[in-house]
Amino acid sequence: xxxxxxxxxxxxxxxxxxxxxxxxxxxxxxxxxxxxxxxxxxxxxxxxxxxxxxxxxxxxxxxxxxxxxxxxxxxxxxxxxxxxxxxxxxxxxxxxxxxxxxxxxxxxxxxxxxxxxxxxxxxxxxxxxxxxxxxxxxxxxxxxxxxxxxxxxxxxxxxxxxxxxxxxxxxxxxxxxx
Amino acid sequence: xxxxxxxxxxxxxxxxxxxxxxxxxxxxxxxxxxxxxxxxxxxxxxxxxxxxxxxxxxxxxxxxxxxxxxxxxxxxxxxxxxxxxxxxxxxxxxxxxxxxxxxxxxxxxxxxxxxxxxxxxxxxxxxxxxxxxxxxxxxxxxxxxxxxxxxxxxxxxxxxxxxxxxxxxxxxxxxxxxxxxxxxxxxxxxxxxxxxxxxxxxxxxxxxxxxxxxxxxxxxxxxxxxxxxxxxxxxxxxxxxxxxxxxxxxxxxxxxxxxxxxxxxxxxxxxxxxxxxxxxxxxxxxxxxxxxxxxxxxxxxxxxxxxxxxxxx
Numbered sequence: 001x002x003x004x005x006x007x008x009x010x011x012x013x014x015x016x017x018x019x020x021x022x023x024x025x026x027x028x029x030x031x032x033x034x035x036x037x038x039x040x041x042x043x044x045x046x047x048x049x050x051x052x053x054x055x056x057x058x059x060x061x062x063x064x065x066x067x068x069x070x071x072x073x074x075x076x077x078x079x080x081x082x083x084x085x086x087x088x089x090x091x092x093x094x095x096x097x098x099x100x101x102x103x104x105x106x107x108x109x110x111x112x113x114x115x116x117x118x119x120x121x122x123x124x125x126x127x128x129x130x131x132x133x134x135x136x137x138x139x140x141x142x143x144x145x146x147x148x149x150x151x152x153x154x155x156x157x158x159x160x161x162x163x164x165x166x167x168x169x170x171x172x173x174x175x176x177x178x
Numbered sequence: 179x180x181x182x183x184x185x186x187x188x189x190x191x192x193x194x195x196x197x198x199x200x201x202x203x204x205x206x207x208x209x210x211x212x213x214x215x216x217x218x219x220x221x222x223x224x225x226x227x228x229x230x231x232x233x234x235x236x237x238x239x240x241x242x243x244x245x246x247x248x249x250x251x252x253x254x255x256x257x258x259x260x261x262x263x264x265x266x267x268x269x270x271x272x273x274x275x276x277x278x279x280x281x282x283x284x285x286x287x288x289x290x291x292x293x294x295x296x297x298x299x300x301x302x303x304x305x306x307x308x309x310x311x312x313x314x315x316x317x318x319x320x321x322x323x324x325x326x327x328x329x330x331x332x333x334x335x336x337x338x339x340x341x342x343x344x345x346x347x348x349x350x351x352x353x354x355x356x357x358x359x360x361x362x363x364x365x366x367x368x369x370x371x372x373x374x375x376x377x378x379x380x381x382x383x384x385x386x387x388x389x390x391x392x393x394x395x396x397x398x399x400x401x402x403x404x405x406x407x408x409x410x411x412x413x414x415x416x417x418x419x420x421x422x423x424x425x426x427x428x429x430x431x432x433x434x435x436x437x438x439x440x441x442x443x444x445x446x447x448x449x450x451x452x453x454x455x456x457x458x459x460x461x462x463x464x465x466x467x468x469x470x471x472x473x474x475x476x477x478x479x480x481x482x483x484x485x486x487x488x489x490x491x
Contacts, residue, residue, distance in 0.1 A: 029386075031381070031384055031386070032384050033356075033383065033384035034384075077360070080359065080360040081356060081357060081358060081359060081360060082355065082358045082359070082360055082361075082362050082364075082383075082384070082385050082386075082389060083355075083356070083383055083384025083385060084360050084384075085386075105286070105360065105361060106284070106285070106286030106287075106360065106361025107360055107361060108284070108386070108388060108389070110386065110388060111360070111386060
């Protein structure tokens with residue numbers, strides 16, 4: 001198997017679609033009437049979710065805490081109204097699950113605020129062959145094994161906001177027998 | 179920017195509501211009418227006046243342009259001309275369609291509010307949404323005692339609700355705003371005070387600004403203001419603008435060609451670039467960002483806060 005890191009040719013990483021998640025805790029949008037708060041399990045994420053909920057309630061904004069599993073996120077977003085905003089704190093997998101579900105449900109990016117609480121945490125990679133999304137701590141240009149079909153995936157410097165994952169494709173495709 | 183002009187014949191006339199006349203305009207033989215974005219309008223030469231009217235038909239492959247004209251007894255005479263002096267077979271000079279109120283493309287759902295004749299842009303929205311399968315509800319607010327616009331009955335899609343009187347509608351509005359799912363965009367057209375009421379209620383209900391859209395048919399009266407000087411950047415010519423004269427009229431009187439239409443700060447046609455000096459904005463067209471930048475202004479109603487304006491003309 002080839003293990004050489006992929007060397008991008010002719011493109012700059014600064015011009016890719018990689019999201020620029022920020023570690024700072026964003027403020028609430030106080031014009032909201034409802035909040036959906038998605039959070040991961042690390043201490044910083046839990047602290048942010050708790051702080052947002054407390055601040056929301058102080059301002060008469062109803063807040064719903066949602067864990068980080070995609071079905072709960074999608075159910076909470078589907079029930080949201082035009083006066084709802086989304087806050088998300090967690091690792092990249094949590095933020096990707098929350099923001100991509102919002103994107104698919106018609107939310108605008110300005111209605112969503114995020115905080116990356118665990119920069120060294122896992123990132124989501126979608127296998128272009130079987131469509132499974134795998135959480136991995138491997139970096140862009142490195143490889144991981146697809147959790148769905150087991151092929152070795154090269155993690156490419158492209159992120160889909162709609163799917164909520166980096167693009168992964170079979171690293172050794174050119175080495176396979178015809 | 180200037181639209182092409184067409185000569186059309188009035189093929190049919192309808193009365194979809196009290197004091198409202200619908201004209202169906204067909205082109206001369208062999209001429210194909212351009213398709214248009216939902217919410218587009220055409221200008222119609224109404225005797226001495228030139229008025230803008232929303233197109234109410236199906237925007238895709240139109241074989242006629244249909245407009246719906248409210249008779250304004252105390253208006254400038256354009257609507258009276260179309261009501262009183264135009265009959266089937268008459269020829270009218272019109273512009274090709276202009277799009278100034280297209281539906282927001284990313285909306286998952288539309289909440290549309292049309293007050294009185296302000297329902298007209300939403301009739302073409304409704305036809306386009308019916309074709310594309312986009313979900314919408316259309317609320318038409320009409321005078322108590324008068325009938326709603328008959329064009330609504332032809333849409334055959336969406337949820338159509340009529341409200342007799344503004345008070346009744348404003349009572350129902352908070353519940354509509356609260357239950358609208360995220361992804362909904364609100365568009366409103368009608369009398370200025372109704373637009374203000376509806377947008378104010380939406381903001382109070384927690385709707386974000388980028389989901390709010392409006393089109394005004396009635397603009398502002400140009401304020402008299404203080405005198406100032408407009409300098410034409412290309413020629414260096416100085417044009418004096420007296421109190422009580424609009425910048426647009428002063429420029430036209432001086433022989434400077436400026437495209438214009440509504441003269442009420444609404445349509446955006448007379449947009450002029452500002453190279454230096456501070457404009458004093460009175461229009462309803464520019465965004466807050468454009469207003470603050472001060473590099474563009476509407477010549478029909480806006481004036482000068484710095485004595486001299488240098489214009490990109």
